Amino acid sequence: MKMELTKGFADFINDEYLCSLIADGREDLPRCREIFSKALAKKPLTVEETAALCAITSKEGLDELFETARELKRAVYGNRIVLFAPLYIGNYCINDCKYCGFRRSLRSTVRHSLSDAEMTREIISLENEGHKRLILVYGEHPKYTPEFIAHTVKLAYSVKTGHGEIRRVNINAAPLDIEGYKVVKAAGIGTFQVFQETYHKQTYRLYHPEGSPKSDYLWRLNAMDRAFEGGIDDMGIGALFGLYDWRFEVLGLVSHAIHLQKTYGVGPHTISFPRIQPANGLDLDLPYRVSDGEFKRLVAILRIAVPYTGLIMTARENSEVRDEVIDFGVSQIDAGTKLEIGGYNKERKGDEQAMDEEQFKIGDTRSLDDVIRWLLEKDYIPSFCTSCYRVGRTGEHFMEFAIPGFIKKFCTRNALLTLAEYLEDYSSERTKDAGYALIERELSKFPDGDEKNSVIARLRRIREEGMRDMLY
Numbered sequence: 001m002k003m004e005l006t007k008g009f010a011d012f013i014n015d016e017y018l019c020s021l022i023a024d025g026r027e028d029l030p031r032c033r034e035i036f037s038k039a040l041a042k043k044p045l046t047v048e049e050t051a052a053l054c055a056i057t058s059k060e061g062l063d064e065l066f067e068t069a070r071e072l073k074r075a076v077y078g079n080r081i082v083l084f085a086p087l088y089i090g091n092y093c094i095n096d097c098k099y100c101g102f103r104r105s106l107r108s109t110v111r112h113s114l115s116d117a118e119m120t121r122e123i124i125s126l127e128n129e130g131h132k133r134l135i136l137v138y139g140e141h142p143k144y145t146p147e148f149i150a151h152t153v154k155l156a157y158s159v160k161t162g163h164g165e166i167r168r169v170n171i172n173a174a175p176l177d178i179e180g181y182k183v184v185k186a187a188g189i190g191t192f193q194v195f196q197e198t199y200h201k202q203t204y205r206l207y208h209p210e211g212s213p214k215s216d217y218l219w220r221l222n223a224m225d226r227a228f229e230g231g232i233d234d235m236g237i238g239a240l241f242g243l244y245d246w247r248f249e250v251l252g253l254v255s256h257a258i259h260l261q262k263t264y265g266v267g268p269h270t271i272s273f274p275r276i277q278p279a280n281g282l283d284l285d286l287p288y289r290v291s292d293g294e295f296k297r298l299v300a301i302l303r304i305a306v307p308y309t310g311l312i313m314t315a316r317e318n319s320e321v322r323d324e325v326i327d328f329g330v331s332q333i334d335a336g337t338k339l340e341i342g343g344y345n346k347e348r349k350g351d352e353q354a355m356d357e358e359q360f361k362i363g364d365t366r367s368l369d370d371v372i373r374w375l376l377e378k379d380y381i382p383s384f385c386t387s388c389y390r391v392g393r394t395g396e397h398f399m400e401f402a403i404p405g406f407i408k409k410f411c412t413r414n415a416l417l418t419l420a421e422y423l424e425d426y427s428s429e430r431t432k433d434a435g436y437a438l439i440e441r442e443l444s445k446f447p448d449g450d451e452k453n454s455v456i457a458r459l460r461r462i463r464e465e466g467m468r469d470m471l472y
């Protein structure tokens with residue numbers, strides 16, 4: 001018997017109303033300017049205000065939209081980008097999502113779940129690249145019970161090699177019931193991600209056929225409510241862009257964030273905005289495919305609308321798109337990504353992927369070291385920081401945003417320490433030079449005093465004494 005939600009099932013998506021907001025959409029730049037000012041004063045937007053931003057199409061309006069997103073990102077969050085890697089645990093699936101290379105009706109997909117020994121080898125490889133944060137990914141299958149997920153999380157934390165260790169494990173799996181969330185929470189997970197895929201009910205039915213668990217729109221929509229009831233207050237939401245009008249999905253994501261904030265007092269930790277990629281056996285006519293220009297707009301609008309929430313841009317996007325869009329408020333990216341089950345221990349030539357085993361084609365196949373050097377060249381601090389969550393400062397995005405000096409005191413200093421660890425333990429010489437040059441530049445921005453001296457002292461201990469994990 002499934003436990004009931006104490007606050008009841010909530011359908012906070014009013015399809016007709018959201019459609020009407022989009023249909024009304026004529027650009028009103030004076031109103032948008034007021035909305036930009038509100039956002040820069042650190043206030044989250046309403047759905048109606050977000051819809052007004054979605055209606056911007058003029059060059060002048062778009063320039064101001066992008067500038068506002070850039071300013072919010074730089075002024076409020078600083079210049080850190082958090083890095084992680086996905087680890088696919090298994091691709092068995094009982095659902096039949098029409099866009100996915102794992103869907104059950106696709107007989108040509110080679111199915112496999114990692115054994116403990118295989119998973120250990122994958123984690124060692126990831127640690128040897130320098131990763132500290134993972135997201136474990138699973139299909140939906142009776143094999144992938146909460147107990148199994150909890151077991152894989154604990155295994156990920158337990159594998160250590162040299163200075164290598166995984167300090168944060170996030171999850172992307174099928175939505176659980178309340179008891180299930182309690183089980184994975186007890187294993188020490190970070191964020192639990194569930195993407196709604198599309199918030200538009202009619203479209204949802206189209207892509208998730210009857211007779212599979214995922215066809216239940218409301219069960220998925222309330223996944224995060226159950227997570228809360230199960231004690232998880234760190235949730236990631238997302239939409240798969242390309243199934244329906246991107247503006248509707250943006251309004252759906254914002255409605256979801258507002259619902260969680262209102263009901264539980266905590267908004268989502270992250271929002272993901274994957275675009276549909278080519279996949280094994282995928283031959284879909286997608287009338288709502290999102291162009292690069294629209295993608296850029298939607299990321300900027302999300303940054304402005306939900307200022308407390310981290311934005312994740314994955315390696316589905318190619319390096320050119322990532323290079324352009326990262327400035328509009330992205331806070332996390334994956335790097336050195338392999339989707340093949342067991343792929344971190346397989347040699348493949350260049351961009352080659354084993355498409356009959358993987359969920360979709362990725363756009364950015366650069367190594368972690370190359371991605372880090374690219375970030376450094378763009379004057380971003382690549383960060384492996386996991387501090388807030390480990391010392392119990394939950395809701396850190398809110399604090400980063402709302403508490404003056406928080407970023408400098410915690411985030412920047414932890415980012416620099418974790419970058420130095422990477423440079424000492426894993427980087428190429430080129431990246432090491434670029435990394436220490438950035439550390440010098442960042443240190444020069446600190447006023448003289450205790451905070452600066454403390455970080456300099458810790459950096460020295462990392463370099464000279466081999467100290468690690470000295471988090472603030």
Ligand code: SAM
Nearest residue numbers: 099100139140172173174195240276277279360
């Ligand atoms: N199986 C679980 C589920 O569906 O909730 C876990 C997530 S699935 C392994 C990860 C995500 O990949 C999905 O939520 C979906 O948004 C995305 N995805 C699926 N097919 C895709 C494709 N062809 N291109 C890009 N992203 C895709």
Ligand code: SF4
Nearest residue numbers: 093095097100103139
């Ligand atoms: Fe299965 Fe998830 Fe793929 Fe749907 S998106 S077929 S649930 S792995």
